[in-house]
Amino acid sequence: MSSGEHFNVILVGAGISGLGIAHHIQEQCPAKGFVILEEKDTFGGTWDTFKYPGIRSDSDLYTFGYRFKPWTGAPVADGEYILSYLGDVIDEDKLDDKIRYNHKITGANWCSQAKRWTIDIFHKDTGENSQLTCDFFIWSGGYYDHNQGYTPNWAGLSDFKGDVIHPQFWSEDTDLSGKQVIVIGSGATAATVIPNIADDCEHVTMLQRSPTYFWTGENKNELADRLRLLEVPDNCVHEIVRRDLLQTQKEIQHASAQYPEYMKQEFLKGVREHVGDEITKQHFTPSYKPWQQRVAYVPDCDLFNAINDGKVSVVTNHIERFTENGIQLQSGEILEADVVITATGFNAIPIGGIPYTVDGKTLNPADAFTYRGIMISGFPNFAMMFGYLRTSWTMRVDLVADYICRLLNHMDQQQHKVVTPTLRPQDADMNRNSWIDEDEFNPGYFQRSGHLSPSSGDYEPWRFSPDYYEEKDQMPLFDLNEDALQYQ
Structure with a gap:
């Protein structure tokens, strides 16, 4: 040495x-x-x-x-x-x-x-x-x-005949064309992967054990755009918008701590506007208080648009075991898949x-x-x-x-x-x-x-x-x- x-x-x-x-x-x-x-x-x-x-x-x-x-x-x-x-x-x-x-x-x-x-x-x-x-x-x-993502030790995982992919080790030559895909997870990674593969797949199922809080909006900042239109220097735009966003985030976080039920309904209202009351109640209503875990952002409503277009379905249930051709849920339902993507964290x-x-x-x-x-x-x-x-x-x-x-x-x-x-x-x-x-x-x-x-x-x-x-x-x-x- x-x-x-x-x-x-x-x-x-x-x-x-x-x-x-x-x-x-x-x-x-x-x-x-x-x-x-x-x-x-x-x-x-x-x-x-x-x-x-x-x-x-x-x-x-x-x-x-x-x-x-x-x-x-x-x-x-x-x-x-x-x-x-x-x-x-x-x-x-x-x-x-x-x-x-x-x-x-x-x-x-x-x-x-x-x-x-x-x-x-x-x-x-x-x-x-x-x-x-x-x-x-x-x-x-x-x-x-x-070097290693987190994958739960599911029963029967070795029986599954399809491909199992963890997003942390995504191969650039992965081809999902025409395949039935299950994405396991409910957080930011799942919400990102799903709308970006939905057009290629036969169908995508978002399988989650429990829901996550989401918020959505256009991927732009009106204050930044206005300041740039006024030819404000970039460093000033950055500082002003940074302070404005931090103040807004502070208000949301403190409100979530002081009035959790009110803020929960505010988050759910944003989701409900895009996917309706039934889907929101069944698949996008978390059991924990807002901001006990990260709130995932859905820019330009891409995840919700994919659900509304029928390219993506959401299932909220627990995994009983893997089978040769998919996943059996604790409810008894079997989800068939060619590929399973484990967006289960790190x-x-x-x-x-x-x-x-x-x-x-x-x-x-x-x-x-x-x-x-x-x-x-x-x-x-x-x-x-x-x-x-x-x-x-x-x-x-x-x-x-x-x-x-x-x-x-x-x-x-x-x-x-x-x-x-x-x-x-x-x-x-x-x-x-x-x-x-x-x-x-x-x-x-x-x-x-x-x-x-x-x-x-x-x-x-x-x-x-x-x-x-x-x-x-x-x-x-x-x-x-x-x-x-x-x-x-």
Whole structure:
């Protein structure tokens, strides 16, 4: 194993988190040398991994885009446009020579004597192993497994004679012409795939265990269009529309928390206008409160149009087992299919699922507490990027990057080499709570992986706030000298 260079900062992943934090480090900490380690052979992260038909954002790009990079296209964008946007960031920031592709991280080991991390790397292009060292390690590689999607262990799955496709591993040569297709799932992925394959298939059945909240509208922003007509500069359009959308989202989210039944009826009214009362009641009325899971957006009503055209039918039931020619439901009904698409989600793996050690002793994230959703108790010189789940993920990328840069500059000014979030005596009996309370947000991937994640405590600073509107004012004021941060 060869030993490589040393960097001030190592970032993980050339996706939306890694590239965003890299921009801010380059701008706010210009003396810091850094590198981005990317497992894939190209940039983009999620937007390169997923290639299923119609892949698009489920957030508007005015808030999903960075604050420093104006968005000029349609609010909901296809994956190729998001990749192009990220490519522009790389070009404009001259980040290409900072990215090392085909670098799979296999371990991270902290040495207290040397005050540095040693990062173990497997080179996917050469099959060799190497190491890099850094003063500060930032996990910005997302929170799910890019190598394996989530597929439930259904009875009889191996009996099915047709093709089973997970959207995470969609092949570009997939041909669905004239085939009976079942799409299992009810969220944003299913709602995207279905209208984009419906014209090719004989018929598509959307099979869901339980419904999801949807909202719909034209894929345009009237305020942005008006401002552009007035020849307002792109950066001003981006900021004004971003603020307007965030205020609207804030009002909707807070109303959903305070008046859940009212907001439920508002969401259902929007669906009912397109597919009628019977279908809405039977297939699009969730059992949970609005915003306990992400609300999926249907741009230009494409899913509902496909249902109304008879190209798509919806079935809400539980799977009993697979058969040779389809799926038997618990109701006894049998759905025949040539192809089954499992839009059943992904597997979450906190901070990459790699082994971490301090002086040879294993660090288990599940034994630790989150520090403000940015660092982890007992992990020296370490930060992680976890975004918002109701507001666009990227809104937190900018905030967390600002905090990390402020921390790095503070350490330099005070001549500190190490910072470690550390539980205080008064924290000894603190309860171990879920990363996010299930009453707050409860999608399946959180419930399946909760035991692997750091805990949230009962109070600050040992908790993650999922509320952008709270954090945007608080995070810039977080005290870098508070007693939960131990410096050396």
